[in-house]
Amino acid sequence: MTDNISELEMRRKKLLFRGGHRGTKENDILMGRFMDKHLSTLTEEQLDTFEALINEVPDADFFKWATGKEQAPAQYDTDVLRMIRDLSNA
Template identity: 45%
Template structure:
């Protein structure tokens, strides 16, 4: 599968407003690589996140793309204040679902 064929794969019809906004934000970050990484994670998990996990995901999405991409690629360590179960899930998802071009 090429990167060009990736895109939103879930509908937001069954989501509350907060989750719809998070899903949208995950797919509209600014760089295509981060759109694909966070967007695909959101497609797969947004409906299952608890409110606390959703808050952590929303906070993670406020991190600049360059920094977050460095954490995902393992080029930079994740700062302690961003470490936690949601960040671990995002990092594991990125490793298990690499972008291929």
């Protein structure tokens, strides 16, 4: 059990760094707010989803989806993106 916890924590630390260095200040802020509020409580599946957003989605698309300016494709329209969008519209 301890190994699983430390693996999850290591993964969260890596995502914290990568999520805070997206390439644009606007996305860094959106990701930062989300990570401050939710990163420590995300499930492994949600971490997978968050990691896909970081690794696969170009900055411009992410910003449009996260701010609700455009609808995300189904594969990215997840609970994680909705949590990010809710914070960006708060």
